[in-house]
Amino acid sequence: MKLKNKVLLSMISATALLFLFQNCSNTGFMQGRDLASEWSSSLDPFFAYYYQTPPVAYFDGVLVIPNDADPAARFADIGFIGSLSLVDGSQPSLSYKLELRKNDGSRVCPQQTGTLGTRTRIEFDCVTSNLQLTSNEWLVAWIQFTANGKTYTLEKPFH
């Protein structure tokens, strides 16, 4: 058989082999545009998903405020119960600083520091001094944490 024919047959065989593995490529991965369209369609106020960019960690929680009849005493003692966990499932030790602030950035109670390991729950008891909120003010849970040698900040607003 001529060399030309051998080359031709080899090329056909190689092409056939390539076709066999075409489904193994990564072309089906969601690209940025697909993710963005999914973002707008999947946002649900029920979840109050407030991240505008891909977060490093999920930070969520609620404020627990005594149902006090006296409005002046309502924010005297605020509890925060929430969690902080890395998005990729790895759980290194996370050092964090947590503050409860007003939306203008002013701190309403002393900062709490802590370290999370396998436990992802955060509880924070915030005793305030005569805190009252006007209609234009709201509370923000502010957290700063260190993961994989970098420091990140997340803020969760409570209107």
Added chain:
Amino acid sequence: MEGGLLHDVRFWLLAGAIVKRIATLLATLLLSVFAQAQTPSIVSLNDADTLVTHVALPFHIAGVTVKERTASVQSTSGSCKVMLDPFYVTNFLVKCTKADQFSVQVWVRSSVGEHRINYGPVTVALITDQTVVTPEPQDPRFAQGQQLFNALCTSCHTKDGTQLPLQGKTAADITQAISTVSAMRSISLTTAEKDAIAFYLGN
């Protein structure tokens, strides 16, 4: 001469077919082994102590390269909902508002095929046994809309309707007002900003 060439072509065609068949079998075998090695699983990103009401519970699909996924949740009290993370194709969140028990059904399309995963039941405890008010965090548009409204609109309008009431106004109404009301013509807003103001007015 011609007979020799024909014989050669037949030989190589046969050899090619055999090689292709063997390659197909090998590929199928490899994919099968690969698929078995890649079994997806669902991992809760929060520890059990954090599975409480009102806090979004994140979950991660591990073990495969996820291309696409859908998820549905069923719960005893019907208070739980599921949301796909818009940034991470491997993640989804579940949130419940009552003490509940939920199960999640996830469909995943990965590089090795399709998978259906059932996860649960997961017990969600009441966040606290005290009588409390738990302010629900709102849509980010609320804060943006409030900020824009206070900066641009409060010289003439109030949200509560005591001055030029705006309740129920939509983004389209705002667009029309900007183009027709002379005092508002200097205002320049993007569609998203108008939407945020309309959202603030409606909430």
